[in-house]
Amino acid sequence: MHVLILGGTTEGRRLAETLDADGVRVTSSLAGRVASPKPLPGEVRVGGFGGADGLARWVREHQVDAVIDATHPFAGTISFNAARAAVTSHVPLLALRRPGWTPVEGDDWHPVASLEEAARTVGRLGRRVFLTTGRMGLAAFADVPGVWFLVRSVDPPEPPYPERMEVLLDRGPFTPAGEREVLRTYGIDVLVTKDSGGAATAPKLAAAREAGVPVVIVRRPPVPDGVPVAATVGEAAAWVAARAR
CATH class of the missing domain: 3.40.50.720 (NAD(P)-binding Rossmann-like Domain)
Structure with missing residues (x-):
């Protein structure tokens, strides 16, 4: 199984490590905004895809079986491109999003x-x-x-x-x-x-x-309509395992 992780976050890194340890082929895609990113397991690509059509084409050409959007919660453009690409390439898509913060007593x-x-x-x-x-x-x-x-x-x-x-x-x-x-x-x-x-x-x-x-x-932008969301790396890994079965 080949999983494309749209990464750049701590959760994306941990998911790549988890899936790689489970024997899943992983490609992590980074936007390239950080000059010296930390090493990642599996395969790594850096840079944009050329919009939703370019992402869909890359998914088909590299025989990707599932895409996980583990980008920063504010990386809105790539998230919506991923949603459109998943539809046109007929590949399942999951958004991995850490929960937002909640104010407590004393916060202003x-x-x-x-x-x-x-x-x-x-x-x-x-x-x-x-x-x-x-x-x-x-x-x-x-x-x-x-x-x-x-x-x-x-x-x-x-x-x-x-x-x-x-x-x-x-x-x-x-x-x-x-x-x-x-x-x-x-x-x-x-x-x-x-x-x-x-x-x-x-x-x-x-x-x-x-x-x-x-x-x-x-406030963070919403996840594109119709895209399932995992709150933790464990939930995302379980989703991949279910797709593999």
């Missing part, structure tokens, strides 16, 4: 629908913003007046980005103590994040709650 969350809405919101809440939405969407914050940004990303960002900005190059998982230190050292009074879920980057939410720092949180 300000949910927004987009990075653009987040940019319009931060100036009303503070002046020193910890921006943890990655390096790809910084253009939305480029023209926010009177705000200084601390931008954390794995690789250096490219313009356009905010004029008043410092870059913190780092890769999760992060610790509560480390996140508390970041907020204290840089005098952060607003945190901006996407609702990516998972434990690797959740400590920043606890640190913000303890410090009384408001959080602007971008």
Whole structure:
């Protein structure tokens, strides 16, 4: 059985490891946005497919039996391309999505629908913003007046980005103590994040709650209609096993 994992997440990596150990042929596809990704078991391809038609063609040419969309919850374009490609190539598709975060007592969350809405919101809440939405969407914050940004990303960002900005190059998982230190050292009074879920980057939410720092949180886009969803690697592996049988 040949499984194509649209990866780039911790869950995608763990699923590739699990399936490879079970003797399943795995190809992990990475977008190529991280300069030095960690090694993966099985086969690896990097780069886009050329839209839904290109993905469907690749699936047919490489005799893929199942596709698992284990991309980041905010990688909306590839998810919808995968849904269309699965239909045209008649291959089953599963979305592997870690659950989103849930606010608890003491949280001061300000949910927004987009990075653009987040940019319009931060100036009303503070002046020193910890921006943890990655390096790809910084253009939305480029023209926010009177705000200084601390931008954390794995690789250096490219313009356009905010004029008043410092870059913190780092890769999760992060610790509560480390996140508390970041907020204290840089005098952060607003945190901006996407609702990516998972434990690797959740400590920043606890640190913000303890410090009384408001959080602007971008809601995740929905999974395409009709695509089944697995919340864990175990559920996804069981789905593959069922297809193999």
